[in-house]
Amino acid sequence: MKKRILSGTRPTGKLHLGHLLGALENWKKFQSENAFFMIADWHALTTEYETHSEIRNNVIEVTLDILASGIDPEKCTLFVQSHIKEHAELGLLLSMITPLTWLERNPTYKDQIEQLQGKELHTHGFLGYPVLQAADILLYKANLVPVGEDQLPHLELTREIARRFNHLYGKVFPEPEALLTDVAKLPGTDGRKMSKSYNNGIYLSDEPAVVAKKIKTMMTDPARKRRYDKGDPDVCPVYVYDKIFNPSVLEKVNVGCRSGELGCVDDKDWLIEAVSKVLTPIYEKRKELESNRKKVEEILMEGAKRARAIAQVTLEEAKQAVGI
Numbered sequence: 001m002k003k004r005i006l007s008g009t010r011p012t013g014k015l016h017l018g019h020l021l022g023a024l025e026n027w028k029k030f031q032s033e034n035a036f037f038m039i040a041d042w043h044a045l046t047t048e049y050e051t052h053s054e055i056r057n058n059v060i061e062v063t064l065d066i067l068a069s070g071i072d073p074e075k076c077t078l079f080v081q082s083h084i085k086e087h088a089e090l091g092l093l094l095s096m097i098t099p100l101t102w103l104e105r106n107p108t109y110k111d112q113i114e115q116l117q118g119k120e121l122h123t124h125g126f127l128g129y130p131v132l133q134a135a136d137i138l139l140y141k142a143n144l145v146p147v148g149e150d151q152l153p154h155l156e157l158t159r160e161i162a163r164r165f166n167h168l169y170g171k172v173f174p175e176p177e178a179l180l181t182d183v184a185k186l187p188g189t190d191g192r193k194m195s196k197s198y199n200n201g202i203y204l205s206d207e208p209a210v211v212a213k214k215i216k217t218m219m220t221d222p223a224r225k226r227r228y229d230k231g232d233p234d235v236c237p238v239y240v241y242d243k244i245f246n247p248s249v250l251e252k253v254n255v256g257c258r259s260g261e262l263g264c265v266d267d268k269d270w271l272i273e274a275v276s277k278v279l280t281p282i283y284e285k286r287k288e289l290e291s292n293r294k295k296v297e298e299i300l301m302e303g304a305k306r307a308r309a310i311a312q313v314t315l316e317e318a319k320q321a322v323g324i
Helices: 017-030 041-068 086-095 100-104 107-115 129-138 149-169 208-216 237-245 247-259 264-290 293-322
Strands: 005-009 035-039 077-080 144-147 177-180
Touching: 005 017, 005 041, 005 129, 017 035, 017 041, 017 144, 017 264, 035 041, 035 293, 041 077, 041 129, 041 264, 041 293, 077 293, 086 129, 086 293, 100 129, 100 149, 107 149, 129 149, 144 149, 149 177, 149 293, 208 264, 237 247, 237 264, 247 264, 264 293
Parallel strands: 005 035, 005 144, 035 077, 144 177
Antiparallel strands: none
C-alpha cells in the first residue's frame, strides 16, 4: 500500500505568511502522496475554549486559506476533525494506556502554560491533547507526518503510545515516521514571532493594499534612525523576508544597508513587489471561493466521507484488539 501522510492545522484564526511557508507549501508538495489534511477544531478548544464562538467560522476561513494556497481536494483528503467522531473514541481508548508522566514531560505543555499565562490551561483537555493527537495520526495508520525539528518530541510520543498499544493488545498501528521539513522562521511586522495574539501578521486574506501598508510599517534595524545611517541587515526583519521572497536583492541590500547608501524604504518597496507576486494570486483565488461557500462546505463533507471510511475500519480493529 502506498504510504499515507497526515498533517493538520488548528482553526484559531485566519492563516498568515508563517503558515504558508511553515505548513501549506509542504502540504502542496505532498498532496498527491495519499495525503490527509485535517482542520483540528477539537485541538483549537484546548486553548480557545473560552472564545469557542469563533471556532466554527474559523474552520471555514482556514479552509478558504488552504484551498486558495493551492491545496487540491481532488488530489488529497481535506476534512474537519470533529466531523469524524472516531477521533474522540480512539483518543479515549489511547488515554487508558498513556501514563500521566508521558504527558507531563511534554515540552509544549510547559512552554504554553508559561507563554499563555492569561489563560487557564490546567485542564484535562490541554494536558491530554497529545493523546488526541496520537489518535489523529494512528486512526489513518499514517506512515509519515510532516514536522519541523521542534515537533519531533510530539511525534515520538505518538510512536510510544502506538508501541504500548501494540504490546498490550497485538499489532494494530504502524509507528509513524517523521517527514522532516524546512520550516522558515518568519518574524511578524514588529520583529516578534508572527502571531494573531501580537497583531503583527500578514494574512493570506489581506488585500494587496493592506499587505503593502503592513510591509511599509515593518520594523527594521533599530540603529538606523535616519536615511543615511549605517545598519546591520542581520538584525532586520525585512532582510529575513528578502532571503525568502527576494533573494536577488540580497547582495545589494547587504552592501547598501551597511554603508548607509540604501534606505529601508527602498528595500521595503522591492519586498512589497516580491511578496505581492506570491500573495495576490492567493487573495484573488480566495475571493472567488468566498462567493461560493456552499462549495467549500461540500468539499469538507466529501473529505469527511473519505476519511470516515478509513477511520471506522481502524477503530473497529482497535476495539476488537482491546476486547470491547
